[in-house]
Amino acid sequence: MTREPDFNEIVGEEVSAEERERLHRAHDLLLAAGPMPELPPELEEPSLGKKPDRLEENVYQLLPRRRTGAALALAAAIALIAFVGGYTIGFRHDGFSSQYTVAMHGTAGLAASGEIKIGNRDSHGNWPLRVEVKGLPKLQQGYYEMFLTRGKHRWTCGTFAGGGNSTVKVRLTAPYTFQKDDGWIVTKQLFGHNAEGPTVLTT
Amino acid sequence: MNARRDKEMELALDLPAQRAERRDRPASAEACTDGELLQRIAVGDREAFDVLYRRFVRPVFALALRRLGDRGRAEDATQETFTSVWRSASSYRAERGAGAPWLYAVARNAIVDRARARTETPTEVPDEPSSEPGPADEAERSWVAWRVHRAMQDLPEHERPLLELAYWSGLSQSEIADFLNIPLGTVKTRTRSALSRLADALEELH
Numbered sequence: 001m002t003r004e005p006d007f008n009e010i011v012g013e014e015v016s017a018e019e020r021e022r023l024h025r026a027h028d029l030l031l032a033a034g035p036m037p038e039l040p041p042e043l044e045e046p047s048l049g050k051k052p053d054r055l056e057e058n059v060y061q062l063l064p065r066r067r068t069g070a071a072l073a074l075a076a077a078i079a080l081i082a083f084v085g086g087y088t089i090g091f092r093h094d095g096f097s098s099q100y101t102v103a104m105h106g107t108a109g110l111a112a113s114g115e116i117k118i119g120n121r122d123s124h125g126n127w128p129l130r131v132e133v134k135g136l137p138k139l140q141q142g143y144y145e146m147f148l149t150r151g152k153h154r155w156t157c158g159t160f161a162g163g164g165n166s167t168v169k170v171r172l173t174a175p176y177t178f179q180k181d182d183g184w185i186v187t188k189q190l191f192g193h194n195a196e197g198p199t200v201l202t203t
Numbered sequence: 204m205n206a207r208r209d210k211e212m213e214l215a216l217d218l219p220a221q222r223a224e225r226r227d228r229p230a231s232a233e234a235c236t237d238g239e240l241l242q243r244i245a246v247g248d249r250e251a252f253d254v255l256y257r258r259f260v261r262p263v264f265a266l267a268l269r270r271l272g273d274r275g276r277a278e279d280a281t282q283e284t285f286t287s288v289w290r291s292a293s294s295y296r297a298e299r300g301a302g303a304p305w306l307y308a309v310a311r312n313a314i315v316d317r318a319r320a321r322t323e324t325p326t327e328v329p330d331e332p333s334s335e336p337g338p339a340d341e342a343e344r345s346w347v348a349w350r351v352h353r354a355m356q357d358l359p360e361h362e363r364p365l366l367e368l369a370y371w372s373g374l375s376q377s378e379i380a381d382f383l384n385i386p387l388g389t390v391k392t393r394t395r396s397a398l399s400r401l402a403d404a405l406e407e408l409h
Contacts, residue, residue: 022402036352037261044260
């Protein structure tokens with residue numbers, strides 16, 4: 001059972017009685033409605049498999065288009081990999097062979113750190129990543145997501161759970177081509193919410 | 204979040220054909236009311252269908268899940284709802300009311316059909332009266348939830364998560380500020396603004 005929000009805390013004192021009553025109605029309706037469930041991935045876009053007859057001209061191919069977009073937008077870039085710090089060659093750990101390593105540090109005074117070991121790109125264009133982070137808080141209702149960043153753009157490299165005292169070690173994959181000045185960040189996300197969460201680790 | 208990212212990536216791929224398509228399109232479907240979208244869908248407007256889908260898919264799925272109690276069957280009912288919308292949008296009459304109640308009826312029918320498909324029969328009828336809400340109460344609650352969830356879909360992206368976190372995740376205003384890494388004052392301002400917008404929308408949605 002989640003805690004009921006404090007109406008007075010949300011609305012404050014400087015509200016007319018009429019406005020207060022109007023907001024209270026919305027407050028009550030929100031409580032009565034209950035949460036919207038998280039959408040299953042199959043429903044995030046109009047489905048190809050069970051789409052309506054008249055849609056069979058393949059307009060709603062958003063997921064493939066997204067992948068194509070990602071591939072095309074990034075394929076033109078040259079793999080400039082020497083930009084990252086902590087460069088090591090031929091690192092081996094738990095059977096993972098890495099070409100180089102990127103260090104991350106906590107944001108906003110967070111005493112956390114991380115390391116991304118980037119392995120050998122496969123013939124399909126996937127870079128295997130071995131990510132180790134420590135010092136991140138354990139999230140009760142959320143998870144962490146790692147992104148490759150370039151200017152204002154960011155592309156997901158996967159999600160993971162964990163935190164607390166132990167070091168989290170996960171393997172992720174990036175199907176992108178890296179450029180000079182690319183960065184990496186880790187954000188914290190809340191289950192069932194699409195809002196972009198705050199950055200907790202950055203390069 | 205993902206949609207925003209994808210849009211950013213697509214900006215790099217602004218092909219000539221896409222630009223021409225945008226010029227030739229009528230007024231943006233995003234600006235249409237639900238009823239106007241249904242009228243456009245009735246003549247085969249796919250963009251209108253896409254917009255309507257995004258506005259209603261979560262409310263429809265929530266309604267289906269509430270009634271059916273099973274994510275798989277709720278997903279099927281949601282798919283069937285939008286298939287029915289596409290096929291029967293021409294039966295919508297704007298003079299009889301707004302689009303949301305019409306779509307609610309379509310969703311309810313799809314959900315009932317899915318519920319009927321269930322073949323389980325109780326072997327024993329309980330003697331005690333159920334403490335569960337009766338059909339009328341349940342219908343009222345479903346309608347309230349439907350209206351609220353639909354109205355939530357229209358809130359700005361920077362405001363909706365604040366209400367979701369406050370009302371459905373049980374986070375206090377300071378916890379939200381901490382979670383989203385924004386000032387507490389901003390959280391309070393945005394949450395109150397979102398609640399006000401929601402109140403407006405709920406007064407309009409019937």
